[in-house]
Amino acid sequence: MMESFFFLFFAVMAAAGAIMMIASRNPVSSLMYLVLAFFALSGIFVLLDAHFLAAVQVIVYAGAIMVLFLFVIMLLNLGHREDIDMRGHVARLVALVAGSALFAAVAALVFRGDRTTLAGEESRLAVEAMVRSRGAVGALAEPLFTSYLVPFELTSLLLLVAIVGAIVLARRRAP
């Protein structure tokens, strides 16, 4: 009961934040609504027993990445209202139809599909036992540092290349 109340609270918050983000004309308010949606998603991660990812969501997404966006908006001085930002009525209609069709298609899959055939009850119990015995962090660390060790190390290389690439791209050209 308590769980479904909190889920409803966070789901409404996330959906409202996302919709307000694309409806708000001011880029800074758009960004703040997106941060709200990310915080709500972090709450939903907690309800789904992904505590580590909930923490990472707040620290990395709502913290680091959104601050980067905010810095760029301020650096380029885009904080004022821009009436040319929204497209015309045709594009809005296309966006509404495309978004509704996409939502309807995926929601129909969720309603029609039977995920119990995808994985049996024993698989779910195995995951729960794993989380109970090692905790949310340990249960995630075990596959991350055994089967997925090479991709994990490659991620560090990717981040290094991204840092160097960002510096090279944003640098002022020498005259």
Next chain:
Amino acid sequence: MNLDIENASLILSALLFAVGTAGVLVRRNAIIVFMCVELMLNAVNLSLVVFSRSLGLEAQVLVFFVMAVAAAEAAVGLAIIIAIFRHYEGVDVDRFNLLRW
């Protein structure tokens, strides 16, 4: 079908992805288009977290990688936006035609 918290999360994930798609189509500001892409990545993350409860914790590893790639993508993408802003004096995606012809 009972609307338990997992199925409701999948519906919410579909909704967030659709809103992100609509945002990409309706906005001209490149930074907001970029923010919509981040929202779509997060919608997929939510789906993966739901699936991790029944299919195994590898799905959460995948979420971890999606977050790392999103961070790298944000850094490089925003740097590209800064470089384009210097060139065009604006971030209107309709005016970017560097690769069109």
